Amino acid sequence: MSTEYKGPLSVETRKIAKDELREDDNSRAQALRQMRDWIEKNPKIISCRTDDSFLLRFLRFKKFSVPMAQEAMERYILLRQTVKIAFHNLDHTLPKMAHLIDNGYLFAVPGRDKLGRRWIIGRPGVFDPYKFINEDMCRVHGIVYETLMEDEENQVRGFVHYADGAGVSLPYLTLFTPKEAVRIVKNGERTLPMRHKEVHVINVPSSLKYVLDWGMTLISDKIKKRVKIYTTAEEAANNLDVSMLPKEYGGTIPMSEMIESFKKELVASRQQLMDNDNMEVRLELFSVQAKEGAVSALKSGNQSCNPYKTDVLTGSFRKLEVD
Template identity: 40%
Template sequence: MSSTEVILPARQWEDDNGNRTEKEQDTHISQNLATVASKELRENDTVRKQCLALLREWIKQNPDIENCITDDVFLLKFLRVKKFSITMAQQTLLKYLNYRKKFRNIMYNLDHTHPNVNELITSGYVFVSPFRDSNGRRVIIYDFNKFDLDKFTGQDMAKAHAVTYETLMEDEENQILGVNHVADLGAVSPSFVTLFSVTEFAYLIRWGEQSYPMRHKEMNLFNLPGPIKYIYDFAKSNIKSEKLKNRFTIHDSRDQLLAKVPKRCLPKEFGGELPAKEMIEMWKEELAGKRERLLSFDAMNLVSDRGIIRSKNAPTQDDTGTGSLPGSFRKLELD
């Protein structure tokens, strides 16, 4: 990828309702993206077509999956995050559908116009920079100074995150290149632990890590208060993937952050160039374009979780950097 940060162009192949058109199904990724996909994900035209066909047939034959979206972009999320291992992609899809079902209050009705979610985005608690970093990755901005504990709940927080992540993963570039997280933790206090029970917090992190088809390439944190380091340590201890753990960086100063993340990608309030307010307005346009798509996910259902391989029976080796322990799923016979 070029080292130049590029502002994102608007997508041109959605209808008035935000639904994907046939044109997108025929659109090929750029040569630069294809090179990265081949090197990091073992992807090429033949592998992509064969794996998509196999995954669609498996979904069709699986009685535990209802109304699953089967277009290229949705299925490629699971294939890419597991480097086109059919067995691992199947397991991640099952876990994703189960995660949505278990945390229905968070994962259903992913509507950015919901009053509390919209306020968290508009205030600047969580949004996405319009500029990609030097590796072509989208940069997700978190500012905990904007989270009012007296007004918002843990559900509000988690839903705002889910809307952000699902919107990003509808873009094939983000599926391939992954994302860069940048968080100002300066306002985090011990009171934040009241947002979730210990068990719920651990499940959200652990299950989310294993279930969500997203490549977390960098986690850049700054202004971490000493008194709440135990929260950070607890959260990190619930991440199983050592590769993912190693992608966390705590910066002691804003200068250290700017040495790692291009200034242009950051809001002015983080030492960047463009005010957060302007970045947020651009991000809200992207959210609006994907709103109906995200709401359509609610039709999907996992009837039973019997097909999910539990950790105790799964192999321990996983080089994908997402932390899933996929196991060996019993294969359905294909005609």
């Protein structure tokens, strides 16, 4: 396979990549060569993609620090293999996945904003905890995020998240234990090679505000500064580029049209997402801590980033009365 990069980045995006990520023709060529050599010689890796787009998502994620990109990629493949519900069989045509996507649980807005970023709309209230399980939630996120990460423009430009908490209620807390929630948040920031540029949240139920406050303690200060919380969609619309939002939130394009447009992207990337299941590492060469996805916040005796005791939260979550 030729190692000459023939990437699709626009001239403007290449400049951003150079300014923000230290990427140019020379650094890219050297880094890609180093990544491929490392994969070939790494005893932990059995099978792994070596195409430019896949390797570059990690290099860009780590601003072309090759050692950090290698660590991130190894951790990513390990995560795929140990948490298969979120990364394997990412088929948007599965009945449950099709239902969630058709109803606007999670989708990307067509086009890009003035900074070239893709917007991801999340509507967790669409997820019925009586009909779906946490595996379904993990898988639909995997489908959407993996599809978007295949695009190199997205790897450089990053993403804006817009989440509507309307309809979310206490039964949602039974989907994951606090420990699982911590791992999801940590891996979402540290393992998935996505550049999260902004996060906007509306309609947070007052009964669940303490959960959001707790979640904010789990993310880095860098991401925390990018999170904006609004009481209503109208308040958010006064502070955002509404042209990127569905008509239902102040934009001009109906949500149903946006979803149908995004489904075309899902169709185009479906086979690649399915083929990704062939990536594999030797689990026996990883530590137990690594395989369990342990994070520093949950190490014995360390509760510094968690204002709520994990065992108390677990008990509270599991004892909730579900109507």
